[in-house]
Amino acid sequence: MSLYHYFRPAQRSVFGDLMRDMAQMERQFTPVCRGSPSESSEIVNNDQKFAINLNVSQFKPEDLKINLDGHTLSIQGEQELKTEHGYSKKSFSRVILLPEDVDVGAVASNLSEDGKLSIEAPKKEAIQGRSIPIQQAPVEQKTSE
């Protein structure tokens, strides 16, 4: 096999161009990386509401606590199990700072049967100002006699 082409790597050829095109096409179909799971599916924050969804199916409802202190929302869970081989204890603590425009008086939580904990809070409504028209009094001019 001749080594002529290897000593001159800059030489172009139809085969080389075709291989490069196929390699570029393959790279387009190969995902660069699987994105790490974001929190956008967990927390919903839009103009109407702020919502948090957690999967707590391993915890009983009596093992969970939700505490609201100002704008700080705390969700805690503790669980203890005793088995034939020993015991198992697990806990979690989730502290979420609610946005400023959340109506903290209307926070509601819901626990579904399959262990999905949902906490929702509506956003405050903007104060609806209305313009007051200025009523101009008619000017009466009396001619004094």
Place this chain on the structure above:
Amino acid sequence: MLMLRSPYSDSNALDHFLDELTGSVQFPYWRNADHNSFNFSDNIGEIVNDESKFSVQLDVSHFKPENLKIKLDGRELKIEGIQETKSEHGYLKRSFSKMILLPEDADLPSVKSAISNEGKLQIEAPKKTNSSRSIPINFVAKH
């Protein structure tokens, strides 16, 4: 798997950059864990306790290996894990503590642990071998 580069084509810096970028990008297992889920540190399958070994498997996919501790105190095997995360919305912490009493015939100095790339922790203890042996009775002639 990328194709072999043709020796005839020009290889520029962009190709090398893309090759390095897509070459072997693999996230560790705790990056892919479902952080919305608070189901963690479960037993995977049943605890194996037969005449050759005692084995337990745990799902520790939310915890990095440096955040796990395994202690053996006599026959008490303790497994602990702590994970803390800060995000734009707040703070998340989860922890577990598990105590497993090993059986009496477990060979305690031979306890081993291994963690797989899917976040599966396996702790195994072989059983002691039967070390009893029969002693023959020697006859002693009496005078």
